[in-house]
Amino acid sequence: MPRQILRANASNPASRVSIISQHLAGVPPASTLTPSNSNSLSSIHARSLSSSPTFNMSSQPDHPTLLIPGPIEFDDAVLQSMSHYSESHVGPGFVATFGETLSMLRKLFQTTSPSSQPFVISGSGTLGWDLVAANLVEPGEDVLVLSTGYFSDGFADCLRLYGANVDIVKAPVGSRPQLPEIESALKSKKYKMVTVTHVDTSTGVLSELQKLSETVKSVSPDTLLIVDGVCSVAGEEIDFDAWKLDGVVTASQKAIGCPAGLSISMFSGKAMDAFKARKSQPGSYFASMKNWTPIMQNYEAKKPSYFATPSPQLVHALHTALSLILAKPLSERFAKHKEVSDKIKKTVTDLGLKQVAGNPEDQAHGMTAVYLPESIKATDLLPKLANSGVIFAGGIHKEIASKYIRFGHMGVSVTDPARGDINKALAALENGLTACGYQKA
Numbered sequence: 159m160p161r162q163i164l165r166a167n168a169s170n171p172a173s174r175v176s177i178i179s180q181h182l183a184g185v186p187p188a189s190t191l192t193p194s195n196s197n198s199l200s201s202i203h204a205r206s207l208s209s210s211p212t213f214n215m216s217s218q219p220d221h222p223t224l225l226i227p228g229p230i231e232f233d234d235a236v237l238q239s240m241s242h243y244s245e246s247h248v249g250p251g252f253v254a255t256f257g258e259t260l261s262m263l264r265k266l267f268q269t270t271s272p273s274s275q276p277f278v279i280s281g282s283g284t285l286g287w288d289l290v291a292a293n294l295v296e297p298g299e300d301v302l303v304l305s306t307g308y309f310s311d312g313f314a315d316c317l318r319l320y321g322a323n324v325d326i327v328k329a330p331v332g333s334r335p336q337l338p339e340i341e342s343a344l345k346s347k348k349y350k351m352v353t354v355t356h357v358d359t360s361t362g363v364l365s366e367l368q369k370l371s372e373t374v375k376s377v378s379p380d381t382l383l384i385v386d387g388v389c390s391v392a393g394e395e396i397d398f399d400a401w402k403l404d405g406v407v408t409a410s411q412k413a414i415g416c417p418a419g420l421s422i423s424m425f426s427g428k429a430m431d432a433f434k435a436r437k438s439q440p441g442s443y444f445a446s447m448k449n450w451t452p453i454m455q456n457y458e459a460k461k462p463s464y465f466a467t468p469s470p471q472l473v474h475a476l477h478t479a480l481s482l483i484l485a486k487p488l489s490e491r492f493a494k495h496k497e498v499s500d501k502i503k504k505t506v507t508d509l510g511l512k513q514v515a516g517n518p519e520d521q522a523h524g525m526t527a528v529y530l531p532e533s534i535k536a537t538d539l540l541p542k543l544a545n546s547g548v549i550f551a552g553g554i555h556k557e558i559a560s561k562y563i564r565f566g567h568m569g570v571s572v573t574d575p576a577r578g579d580i581n582k583a584l585a586a587l588e589n590g591l592t593a594c595g596y597q598k599a
């Protein structure tokens with residue numbers, strides 16, 4: 159399909175619907191899909207890709223490929239599902255879409271426990287921190303934050319703002335706190351909560367959750383384990399029930415592959431009980447679980463409900479993104495992210511460069527933070543990459559900010575090799591370095 163068609167008809171919803179239909183080869187619009195029939199969308203979508211590797215998937219206007227660690231590139235179907243006509247946020251059509259979206263989140267997080275509670279609230283990933291800090295901790299309670307970089311420290315700041323006493327176990331830049339030090343911290347005090355950033359987007363450090371959870375549960379069984387999964391959910395494996403997690407907060411714009419604007423989270427029955435047992439009121443009005451829990455439960459039961467207006471367009475996009483993700487086994491998706499990540503990391507090493515996350519076990523699979531050669535500045539290299547049609551991000555960890563760049567490889571850029579995004583980025587990186595005068599030692 160010629161790219162200009164989308165632009166020429168962009169203000170005509172009827173034309174958009176026809177574009178969507180053509181794109182999906184006769185598949186109904188995502189809003190009419192239920193989790194049970196949504197497989198049909200993705201299998202047709204996947205088939206059209208695998209049977210025609212050179213097919214140009216995208217009907218989006220030409221644009222540089224966005225390979226920062228979020229927001230990421232969108233699947234056309236996700237983007238186009240936002241052009242849904244306006245509907246009431248309490249009307250039966252939208253209530254059904256929202257309800258299915260919440261149920262699909264249970265699958266994404268791998269939780270079947272009826273006491274697990276999903277939330278989808280308008281806001282960005284940071285709202286997840288507020289949700290945790292305002293509802294699950296009371297002023298004066300102790301929280302242990304495991305810090306692997308800028309975002310872990312941001313979570314700590316948020317918790318402090320709501321009155322928590324925060325202790326931090328901080329790893330040296332590029333690594334993660336080790337279990338023995340976490341264990342001894344847990345033995346030193348009775349913590350209400352431990353927070354961990356699954357992937358700290360400032361360093362590309364991956365935290366291991368399963369053994370961490372075993373340690374927390376064995377040393378301090380009442381302590382809640384809360385995960386910042388903003389840069390990991392849908393790219394790294396998360397087995398919510400099996401790993402006995404109490405909360406995972408994330409956002410729409412990273413590996414889930416949806417536009418920014420939704421705070422997405424899952425809390426265990428134990429976390430919800432801790433909320434119910436609090437003596438003081440939640441520390442926020444908008445981020446109050448008291449206000450949102452009945453709304454989420456009603457939507458999932460397909461009953462209209464209102465506390466604050468949701469964004470129907472974003473929820474449609476999330477519904478489509480989750481339908482696409484869940485159309486294939488999650489294990490395949492995680493394996494694909496790992497395979498592509500391994501290839502990227504090997505290329506980086508072959509170019510003679512080092513990663514911020516030094517130990518392979520600590521390296522995320524949805525992003526790579528790469529130290530630059532001493533002679534090269536990010537401000538020289540990034541524009542060269544942009545000239546090659548690839549957008550990477552600069553560093554944001556304050557101790558090393560000017561010394562590294564970040565390459566995000568999540569979602570459709572990874573799962574759809576026909577797009578060629580990753581090979582294009584690796585070639586651009588090599589050429590950009592050469593153009594900056596770099597020669598491998």
Ligand SMILES: Cc1ncc(COP(=O)(O)O)c(C=O)c1O
Pocket residue numbers: 228282283284285309355357358359360386387388389409
């Ligand atoms: C790990 C992590 N946590 C939290 C955030 C904050 O999310 P947002 O920028 O969507 O508010 C980010 C943003 O990149 C992040 O990477």
